[in-house]
Amino acid sequence: LARGDLPADLAGRHILITAGGTREPIDPVRFIGNRSSGRQGYALAATALARGARVTLVSANVFLSAPAGAEVVSVGSAREMREAVLARRGTADAVVMAAAVADFRPAETAAGKIKKTGDGPAPVELAENPDILLELATERTRPDQVVVGFAAETDDVLANGRAKLKRKGCDLLVVNQVGEGRAFGTEDNQAVVLGADGSATEIPNGPKEDLADRVWDLVARQTAFGGT
Ligand code: CTP
Numbered sequence: 670l671a672r673g674d675l676p677a678d679l680a681g682r683h684i685l686i687t688a689g690g691t692r693e694p695i696d697p698v699r700f701i702g703n704r705s706s707g708r709q710g711y712a713l714a715a716t717a718l719a720r721g722a723r724v725t726l727v728s729a730n731v732f733l734s735a736p737a738g739a740e741v742v743s744v745g746s747a748r749e750m751r752e753a754v755l756a757r758r759g760t761a762d763a764v765v766m767a768a769a770v771a772d773f774r775p776a777e778t779a780a781g782k783i784k785k786t787g788d789g790p791a792p793v794e795l796a797e798n799p800d801i802l803l804e805l806a807t808e809r810t811r812p813d814q815v816v817v818g819f820a821a822e823t824d825d826v827l828a829n830g831r832a833k834l835k836r837k838g839c840d841l842l843v844v845n846q847v848g849e850g851r852a853f854g855t856e857d858n859q860a861v862v863l864g865a866d867g868s869a870t871e872i873p874n875g876p877k878e879d880l881a882d883r884v885w886d887l888v889a890r891q892t893a894f895g896g897t
């Protein structure tokens with residue numbers, strides 16, 4: 670199906686998407702980060718726009734050009750992402766957490782650049798970051814909002830995914846099978862989408878845009894979204 674042939678089935682909808690990977694500052698020049706490219710989140714934004722949605726893209730450290738028409742909000746850390754998401758979720762018909770959010774951050778950020786002292790390095794103490802998806806799903810402000818998470822799992826993909834879906838309280842969890850050069854930093858993406866209703870939908874390996882379109886199909890079908 671060519672892009673132009675897609676139905677405008679998301680017209681009139683506001684979709685909030687997070688993309689990229691958060692960076693947690695150690696000092697003014699250093700951070701703890703991850704290898705997320707932001708490609709899946711940007712593909713979700715591009716496909717939602719193509720299907721007529723208004724899209725807000727909360728973007729963390731992504732070096733791609735944003736799809737035309739998306740409202741882009743740039744953030745750095747997990748706590749900045751949380752603020753940006755919570756401030757904008759009120760109008761969203763769906764929120765998709767495609768970003769790789771750092772689980773931990775340095776407990777303190779040094780005000781100045783950390784210098785070598787000759788006594789060896791001081792340990793970096795870590796603190797746990799807020800779980801944005803958990804908060805979106807368990808402290809809902811509107812019952813008709815579809816909340817979608819992403820997870821990358823290596824082994825026991827389905828069991829881990831089911832447990833994670835339940836723990837997070839989200840409506841859909843897109844579980845990527847990683848390892849063997851898949852997902853992170855690659856063009857293609859293979860996944861199974863688990864639903865809170867017990868459903869499991871396999872998405873074959875293919876471009877991230879194809880996965881994104883299948884995710885929107887499933888979002889549109891959610892009863893909270895007005896689907897059947
Ligand atoms: N997520 C989030 N806030 C966090 C961590 C994760 O919103 N602090 C979101 C991610 O954006 C993703 C989903 O939760 O949509 C699952 O992320 P994942 O790292 O797989 O889950 P965790 O709960 O962090 O579990 P794990 O210990 O396996 O990393």
Ligand code: CA
Nearest residue numbers: 769770771772
């Ligand atoms: Ca995590």
